[in-house]
Amino acid sequence: MKKKINVLLINGPNLNLLGTREPNLYGYETLTDLIKKLIKKSEKLNISLSHTQSNAEHKLIETIHSAQKNNINYIIINPAAFTHTSIAIRDALIAVSIPFIEIHISNIYSRENFRSHSWFSDISQGVITGLGLEGYYWALKTISKRCSIKK
Secondary structure, eight states: OOOOEEEEEEEOTTGGGTTTSOHHHHOSOOHHHHHHHHHHHHHHTTEEEEEEEOSOHHHHHHHHHHHTTTTOOEEEEEOGGGGGTOHHHHHHHHHHTOOEEEEESSOGGGSOGGGGOOSSGGGSSEEEESSTTHHHHHHHHHHHHHHHHHO
């Protein structure tokens, strides 16, 4: 049996409000429902998915730091508003040297100008933006494919 791929999904500030916050941009599905579906999808892709969401920058940084000792192979991160502000999260991702995919539910390039700059895109393995919650599934599929090719 193939060894499972350990993936850490990190969701940043305000994503705990999925389903109620600006549903015209983010949809009506809750974060809890999304995570349940992603775990089911992960199992089919031979991925062990762990998840964290926080509105606190330091908690996200501590989670990233602990990813190495938890044998995480890949990270999917939706940094939300921290995308445009957090050099500290960027530095944490660089420090652990774990490949990651940056994801955004809305198209950050079609919104306010300040949202079009990401502190993560240039160090990520890829960016998925504007595909709604489907973007999370595409990230899982991509990781599964890339990790299978490496073996």
